Amino acid sequence: MHVRTLAESDIPLPPIVVHRPTMCVIDGRHRLRAAHLRGEERVSVTFFDGDERDAFVLSVLANTHRGLPLSDADRRAAVRRIVLTHAHWSDGAIAAVTGLSSKTIAGIRACATTELPELHSRIGRDGRTRPLSTAAGREAARLYLEDNPDASLREVARVAGIAPGTVRDVRARLRRGDDPIPPKVRAGEQRGTRSPAVAAEMADVEVTSSLRVLRSDPVLRFSEHGRWLLRALGEGMSNADWEEAAAAVPGHLAGLVVGLARENSRRWAEFAEALDAGQPAVLLRHAGC
Structure with a gap:
């Protein structure tokens, strides 16, 4: 019918x-x-x-x-x-x-x-990766707060990769003199400890999963600028791919590649901050408008 x-x-x-x-x-x-x-x-x-x-x-x-x-x-x-x-x-x-x-x-x-x-993080509907265990993020927040005691919750959350509410709890624990990582979270982190090699594989999985979220969205996949963004984000680049790319750089060109990589890293960081803060003027500058 x-x-x-x-x-x-x-x-x-x-x-x-x-x-x-x-x-x-x-x-x-x-x-x-x-x-x-x-x-x-x-x-x-x-x-x-x-x-x-x-x-x-x-x-x-x-x-x-x-x-x-x-x-x-x-x-x-x-x-x-x-x-x-x-x-x-x-x-x-x-x-x-x-x-x-x-x-x-x-x-x-x-x-x-x-x-x-066995997973240590999940990707939400907004495409962001969030840890199932926040032990590492809490520790990063502790270190950042020790050097920047007046930093805002949002600032610390962005640096540590955890939610502002978790940062608030970390700050409160530090003021009380308590361990910033609750016993249950610390116990779960210890049970899930992985070797550096396995941790690298998990990072690959998280990157791949994030890219799958992006690739499955028709708004990105079926638009010219969306496809450019996917390519620019390093679609399909695993740790092994990066190692092979590094090995392919001739020694006499390493300095140039290092400089460009660091400059691109700086631009991507600024792009991410602007996107997270919803600042279209900064994004337009990156787009060359």
């Missing part, structure tokens, strides 16, 4: 979304069938170049917010798959994709704990 309604409409059909590596339709199966009923030989297509896991997420997102809605059973099945393929995503981030509540996501995740990898 839905397909026939689309076919009988005079309104041009929006482009379908196709996963380029497999040529499977991610979004627009009904539009494709409607075009066939109309006798059309060609349809407009937007290609998605991510992997199959991200393609699945995009298809769920499309069906959640457009077209015929998924049944509750289909949504729950999608959640069970996403919590395994995107374990670093927060319950809220998965809820935004599937249309179920965060509480429901948490319940489904709890049933899949034996299949999930």
Whole structure:
């Protein structure tokens, strides 16, 4: 019925979304069938170049917010798959994709704990990585507060990578002379201690997960400037990639590369601060406007 309604409409059909590596339709199966009923030989297509896991997420997102809605059973099945393929995503981030509540996501995740990898952080719906254990962030906040006792909560939170509320608790503990890391948090951190090599692998996973969040957003993926941003953020660059890139730099050019890398780092830091603070004038300066 839905397909026939689309076919009988005079309104041009929006482009379908196709996963380029497999040529499977991610979004627009009904539009494709409607075009066939109309006798059309060609349809407009937007290609998605991510992997199959991200393609699945995009298809769920499309069906959640457009077209015929998924049944509750289909949504729950999608959640069970996403919590395994995107374990670093927060319950809220998965809820935004599937249309179920965060509480429901948490319940489904709890049933899949034996299949999930051990994680130390999750990525929220805003794309930010937040630690499941805040021990390291609390320690960083302690050190920063010792040198900058009058720093604002927001400033310390940005430096330490923790929430302002956590900084407030750290500051209060320090004023009382207590350990800034609660016993339960410290115990959990000790149980989760990893070797430097494993920590590096975890960093790779977090970067990859963050990029998957960005790649799955059509606003970035299907715009010229969005694709440029993904490339500029080092899409697909693992620790091993960086090591190989460093090894490829000739000794006589190392100084130039070091200088450019540090200057780019400074610009990215300023860009991040401006974006976090919502300062469009600074962002326009970076864009060359």
